[in-house]
Amino acid sequence: xxxxxxxxxxxxxxxxxxxxxxxxxxxxxxxxxxxxxxxxxxxxxxxxxxxxxxxxxxxxxxxxxxxxxxxxxxxxxxxxxxxxxxxxxxxxxxxxxxxxxxxxxxxxxxxxx
Amino acid sequence: xxxxxxxxxxxxxxxxxxxxxxxxxxxxxxxxxxxxxxxxxxxxxxxxxxxxxxxxxxxxxxxxxxxxxxxxxxxxxxxxxxxxxxxxxxxxxxxxxxxxxxxxxxxxxxxxxxxx
Numbered sequence: 001x002x003x004x005x006x007x008x009x010x011x012x013x014x015x016x017x018x019x020x021x022x023x024x025x026x027x028x029x030x031x032x033x034x035x036x037x038x039x040x041x042x043x044x045x046x047x048x049x050x051x052x053x054x055x056x057x058x059x060x061x062x063x064x065x066x067x068x069x070x071x072x073x074x075x076x077x078x079x080x081x082x083x084x085x086x087x088x089x090x091x092x093x094x095x096x097x098x099x100x101x102x103x104x105x106x107x108x109x110x111x112x113x
Numbered sequence: 114x115x116x117x118x119x120x121x122x123x124x125x126x127x128x129x130x131x132x133x134x135x136x137x138x139x140x141x142x143x144x145x146x147x148x149x150x151x152x153x154x155x156x157x158x159x160x161x162x163x164x165x166x167x168x169x170x171x172x173x174x175x176x177x178x179x180x181x182x183x184x185x186x187x188x189x190x191x192x193x194x195x196x197x198x199x200x201x202x203x204x205x206x207x208x209x210x211x212x213x214x215x216x217x218x219x220x221x222x223x224x225x226x227x228x229x
Contacts, residue, residue, distance in 0.1 A: 046218070
């Protein structure tokens with residue numbers, strides 16, 4: 001699976017949009033981009049995933065560049081509860097035992113009052 | 114989203130004893146489950162992949178005789194830490210794939226193991 005690069009930390013003001021970038025320049029055509037977050041001492045929480053089209057759900061929006069080499073996770077109105085480590089992971093979409101999520105270091109997002 | 118539970122959430126045991134951790138997919142069937150370990154201020158590290166009805170596949174460096182994994186049903190996988198030692202103290206997290214949502218992996222809340 002392709003490797004991703006994320007900034008180690010970011011700050012955001014409460015109520016503002018949080019834009020978290022991720023580089024995945026070696027992504028393959030059959031690899032999806034997944035975003036998870038982990039609040040301290042909890043298991044990771046699924047946020048969103050996409051292949052090449054932009055995606056939106058009740059939690060966030062995912063913007064993938066046309067060449068698919070980078071993406072941005074957008075939390076439209078960040079709250080204090082969004083403070084967490086955010087992981088961008090690229091994974092091949094196939095149902096085999098080899099298809100699994102491998103975590104990097106992620107981005108520590110701190111939402112400030 | 115799909116729900117994965119773990120039990121217990123916290124366990125403290127004496128060195129040399131064995132500890133079993135249960136992972137359940139509550140509202141979906143999971144043919145594949147995963148076990149991760151996380152040390153303080155570190156990222157998650159995959160330990161093994163558990164497939165229902167077959168032997169688990171362990172990542173390099175993970176002792177299969179120490180970390181016994183059983184995936185006897187489509188909703189339950191167990192991790193047993195045998196002869197636990199203080200260095201096994203960690204946060205253990207399970208994950209399950211949901212075939213109904215494009216094989217998205219969902220995670221349990223984790224189990225904090227402390228070996229005295």
